[in-house]
Amino acid sequence: MPEFTKSVGFIGAGRMATALARGCVESGLMTVGQLISADPSLDARHAFADQVAGVAVFDTNEPILARADIIVLAIKPQVMPDVLADIGNQVTEQQLVVSIAAGVTLKKLAKALPTDSRLIRVMPNTPCLVGEGASCFSRGSSATDEDAEDIRLVLESVGRVFEVAENQLDAVTGLSGSGPAFVYKMIEALAQGGTQMGLPEELALELASQTAKGAAQMVLTTGLSPAALREQVTSPGGTTVAGLEALAKLEGAEAFREAVVAATKRSQELGES
Template sequence: MANYKYGFIGAGRMATALACGLVEAKLATPAEIVASDPSEAGRAAFAEQVAGCTVETNNTKVSTSSATVVLAVKPQAMTAVLAGLGETAANGPLFVSIAAGVTLEKLEAGLGGDARVVRVMPNTPCLVGRGASGYAGGSRATADDLKRVADLLEAVGIALELPEHLLDAVTGLSGSGPAFVYTMIEALSDGGVLAGLPRNVAHQLAVQTVLGAAQMVATTGQHPAELRDAVTSPGGTTIAGLEALEQGGMRAAVVAAVKAATSRSRELGQQ
């Protein structure tokens, strides 16, 4: 019998966000959560955010005592982590990997071939309850396993079950996308400063503009092009700005950024 509902191997920011989401959604109490990390500072930060949880230095203790084990380590560290957990896979925990690019085949093989595994691609807005995640089940994952993972991810945002071959594209779009949006916010703010606004005013307006525009798309259900056209008057200010964006290649650059991030996710999975 597992002592904990959820165990985290790796206690970084994403693991902490997921654990806090579980507690907020009442899917687990802090006492039902355990995490391991080689970093003392990492363990301390996790324990502070998830007050009442247990922290460990030993990954095996987490794996053998948890019903669900979240593998929250970097892709480059996954092979070594899996090698240390293979003997515990027979105990029956569900393993949930959030490492970019690491395939279900590699996860199952690294755990000895008998493990129930779900591969997940979350993103950092999980930290504020606005995550966008995709997930795919391994060959032995059950419908109940997938429901458990969906509940975990929906505690911190939205979650979509997808075929595994699409998860690298999820990595390229929603996994890396927040960084692209941050760059857009920074550029909007810089444009405001160039136009004469104080920096703090430009920053606030840029943040709220992006937040409001995204909420308009989410709330109205209209295509972004429809909403754009609704504020684009003939000969007006917006069309002048849009022309500058087209001349600068913004659309092509964003598409290329998603494509490049997707390709890099595939490369990481092959290393």
């Protein structure tokens, strides 16, 4: 594990901030002394402290601004204007500002912060909570290669990470940001099919979940395309063909594609508002 000497402060102590902080500690990337968090919600502060024992948690942002090398804005988009107004004139040129708020562009961040602030925008997803995240980030014009590497290391502590152009982040939001909900819907439907055909509910759900996990891992580790892997389990006149024909008849696969498109378009709309 590379030596990571920076301090990271989270403005917002919700689930994603908690997941990132816990990942950094459990992976050995950072110690609790390098982390700090702030949130006005007492419940959020208690939950963060329970999950990441030993990390200092505050009810105001001042300690973050005074101590953190990297400031992570782990807040909802609708409260971003108020937070930026609060911290805007206190961020220094030595600090990197990272946003994980969906739809808040680098341009909007730059407008509210000092000129030439170092900015990075991140789109994580909820499987970060179990160390299986898929995160993408885009850097602002003043962010350095070192800044990008720092964020890559933090995000790798909770899953896989990719750098993309900012104009691709809406599609990332539609695919990996919203995608877990689509996969949960698929797992739910698979389990319901198993139950309908006689399996106990608990067993059907466990089989569906493990099947989805195993199939995804096959794509990630074999280097084969989903189409090639699908062909490996599809025999002429067999059970899989029957199932795929039913899926095609109901346009099931196309529905998932359209779900990503719809989620991406909504992300674009939110970014324009």
